[in-house]
Amino acid sequence: MTARTSAETARDIPEATVARLPVYLRALTGLSEAGTRTCSSEDLATAAGVNSAKLRKDLSYLGSYGTRGVGYDVEYLRYQIAREIGVTQDWPVVIVGIGNLGHALANFSGFRSRGFRVVALLDADPSRHAEQVAGIDVRPFDDLDAIVREHAVAIGVISTPAHAAQDVADAMVAAGIRSILNFAPTVLAVPEGVDVRKVDLSIELQILAYHESRKALGDQPEPGRQEQEVRS
Amino acid sequence: MTARTSAETARDIPEATVARLPVYLRALTGLSEAGTRTCSSEDLATAAGVNSAKLRKDLSYLGSYGTRGVGYDVEYLRYQIAREIGVTQDWPVVIVGIGNLGHALANFSGFRSRGFRVVALLDADPSRHAEQVAGIDVRPFDDLDAIVREHAVAIGVISTPAHAAQDVADAMVAAGIRSILNFAPTVLAVPEGVDVRKVDLSIELQILAYHESRKALGDQPEPGRQEQEVRS
DNA sequence: TAGATTGTTAATCGATTAACAATC
DNA sequence: TAGATTGTTAATCGATTAACAATC
Structure with missing residues (x-):
């Protein structure tokens, strides 16, 4: 059925996590360019627009690249994510x-x-x-x-x-x-x-239009929304 | 908490369904332009690139716009979806x-x-x-x-x-x-x-790169893939 | 009536989240 | 040691799917 050999480390990374790895990679690049050497999951989550529990869960599929009590080395984590995505080469x-x-x-x-x-x-x-x-x-x-x-x-x-x-x-x-x-x-x-x-x-505009239509009805924020309402 | 009045029909449509409604709308427009008057959930699902169970489940959140044993009136369903999305006006x-x-x-x-x-x-x-x-x-x-x-x-x-x-x-x-x-x-x-x-x-390219990297390893189709592998 | 197809149910699967033990 | 923060667990939530009763 599968051609995977046991030598491959290929953990099974959920699709939703895969889709967020590039977002984390970009956030880390931003932190790096701003001169940040170390960041906590909370810092990185904020930069990436997700909550920190989700971020830590996502990173846990790649391995243990953080240090408890300290956080993540920005450059190191950036490299590990780039490697996981497969963009260490062009x-x-x-x-x-x-x-x-x-x-x-x-x-x-x-x-x-x-x-x-x-x-x-x-x-x-x-x-x-x-x-x-x-x-x-x-x-x-x-x-x-x-x-x-x-x-x-x-x-x-x-x-x-x-x-x-x-x-x-x-x-x-x-x-x-x-x-x-x-x-x-x-x-x-x-x-x-x-x-x-x-x-x-x-399609993106129509999805926005759908929500915009409902907003117009109540004309106030929906219940149960997150602070940062970024969908992708 | 919410400003919704009971007069509003606003059923709670899942976000995943909302994101597919525009796809169905486009597929219906295509069928309509090809002169199709009626279609089954199977026909529409194929045109939209999803499976028919998902399509029927999605449409069930809007109401009952089909006829058992017959299928859907293309124009009628198209209008209903456009109305639900909120694009009957510009x-x-x-x-x-x-x-x-x-x-x-x-x-x-x-x-x-x-x-x-x-x-x-x-x-x-x-x-x-x-x-x-x-x-x-x-x-x-x-x-x-x-x-x-x-x-x-x-x-x-x-x-x-x-x-x-x-x-x-x-x-x-x-x-x-x-x-x-x-x-x-x-x-x-x-x-x-x-x-x-x-x-x-x-981000889209990096998600493709991730999967492309894994393909190169095994160099053959992954197990458990669907026929139509469209992710969005 | 017989055949076709919807709309719905229920099981399963995957994703999110809060909480916290492990540990720096 | 005390404080901070990760990595993981387990509960919850939402999405998918197959199966089929309802019904045209």
């Missing part, structure tokens, strides 16, 4: 669809510092192939296979219109990509073993 | 921060059809105030108060750099906005009663 990424959003993504400066490297920008429209975006040539979509092979690309970003997204996903999967970040507002069908994460502006 | 939205991402958001065509209307684009940089983006004037950030009042804006979108985001959020809250969609890679502190949703490219 992941090569391709972006397909260089419209407005693709431009914004290509110009996003956080890629490099957070474990990613954009190795190619692809677009099906030949009129874009003259362009350079963020210092990177825009290349024909048909080059996908060659690029994935050349750079061992494992992660693909789709920023095409919705109608093109499934074809792009199919081509990515055929080229060997098994992790896809989809900005196109459409449900992608992918084979087993391929991960798709979706970022969808309309 | 919500006025402001976007603050008109860089690459702000441009992309302003040009996003799905706003109008999905229940939103961009009433203003704001930027602190005076050199941008000459510009028009997507046919809308870019205005000084200081106009926020007046614009929120004039258009009864309830939802704000932040697409500034991280260092500016908290100030923007504070100003939005002060102006009366109580729902914020934050694209800046930072945790926002907001008072009780204000909803923040976060969209974060690096």
Whole structure:
């Protein structure tokens, strides 16, 4: 059933915890840049916008990286989380669809510092192939296979219109990509073993609209809300 | 404790269900545009990328809008979900921060059809105030108060750099906005009663990287995965 | 009536939280 | 030793899922 060997330390980290590790990593980077050497679970939880019990429970899945009575060494914990996520080295990424959003993504400066490297920008429209975006040539979509092979690309970003997204996903999967970040507002069908994460502006806004509608009714804070109401 | 009156039908819809209603709404729009008049929970679930038991459970929180032995009337269910979410009318939205991402958001065509209307684009940089983006004037950030009042804006979108985001959020809250969609890679502190949703490219990529790392180890599909592995 | 499909129940699973023993 | 803070336990809460009675 599984290919895991007992030599792998791979504890089973809950999905909800996995989704928060990057938040902790960013908070630690912030603390580090502010010159903080040591922090308590309470400090880090505040910086990350969660409660400290949840933070400690999350960290406990990685191991025991704190010191009772003292707290966590910021640099050490940061490295351990980066290692756990797998961003101690850079992941090569391709972006397909260089419209407005693709431009914004290509110009996003956080890629490099957070474990990613954009190795190619692809677009099906030949009129874009003259362009350079963020210092990177825009290349024909048909080059996908060659690029994935050349750079061992494992992660693909789709920023095409919705109608093109499934074809792009199919081509990515055929080229060997098994992790896809989809900005196109459409449900992608992918084979087993391929991960798709979706970022969808309309859906986020509609979730806000739902809660906003209820607020308007009572026109005062809901009962039982937390201080820091960040959902993600 | 709560301001709800018994006249309100407001059943308590679980947050996980709320987050899927927009997905169902979009799937129904797709079915409708394809000319489908009636669909089963199985059909709709497939279109939305979830399993049918979950779909039926979700819909049961809204009411009984299907017909046993027959299925759902696409238009009718679509309207009911739109009403539940609160997007039968348009919500006025402001976007603050008109860089690459702000441009992309302003040009996003799905706003109008999905229940939103961009009433203003704001930027602190005076050199941008000459510009028009997507046919809308870019205005000084200081106009926020007046614009929120004039258009009864309830939802704000932040697409500034991280260092500016908290100030923007504070100003939005002060102006009366109580729902914020934050694209800046930072945790926002907001008072009780204000909803923040976060969209974060690096975090999404890092979650993919985590799973990609594990795949590389075994180099074959994980056990116990679903057919359609869409996480959101 | 027979077949199809919903809406609901109940079991299971996973996530959150408070409390506190362990320990620096 | 006294104070501080972690890592873990156990209780609770919320979400998912399969199964099926209700009913078109």
